[in-house]
Amino acid sequence: MASGSGSNFEALVQACRSGQLAASVCQLVVNNPGCGAEQRAGRLGVPCTLHDHRLFPNRESLDQALINSFQAAAVDLVVMAGWMRIVTQALIDAYPQRLVNIHPSLLPSFRGARAIEQALEAGVQLSGCTAHLVSLEVDTGPILVQAAVPVLKGDSAASLAARIHTQEHQILPLAVQLAAERLGLTALDQG
Ligand code: GRF
Helix, strand or coil: CECCCCHHHHHHHHHHHCCCCCCCCCCEEECCCCCHHHHHHHHHCCCEEECCHHHCCCHHHHHHHHHHHHHHCCCCCEEECCCCCCCCHHHHHHCCCCEEEEECCCCCCCCCCCHHHHHHHHCCCEEEEEEEECCCCCCCCCEEEEEEEECCCCCCHHHHHHHHHHHHHHHHHHHHHHHHHHHCCCCCCCC
């Protein structure tokens, strides 16, 4: 699931293709037509489905469309790789312990939107990223993997985001591996 540039989506695809992660990314869903993630899926040859949230009356109906897509593709595990929508209990219940999110802060600090700006405004010397299982409350849920990065003097939101992104691409495949191991999935479905 991706809404924006899709660099985490691509990192997952590459981790699978390099053999680092015993899984395959069988489907991307996006909510923003023409977003970077959709373009990357085209380049990488990963099937992409658009579920434009603007065309759904509420969050529940969007999530039900997502569930239908995932069930049609028989996915084992779902990753919110930069999904900028709040998800509902329906999606969480459809993929218990199988829904992973990546967030650009060291949770529980700086939940929600603008996490990188929040860290800069707070003046912390250390920030980072967190991959975690999804609970109903935004950016909570059991933590799978975290990586820390320094906040450097003179950092802008863009420079700190770039440093965090590099780490996100490292920890997201690890988090998927861990989530799969917790579920007893030795090798995620290659289909
Ligand atoms: C990442 O910083 C992620 O932590 C946040 O959204 C961003 C997505 O970046 N949830 P990308 O689209 O994967 O490049």
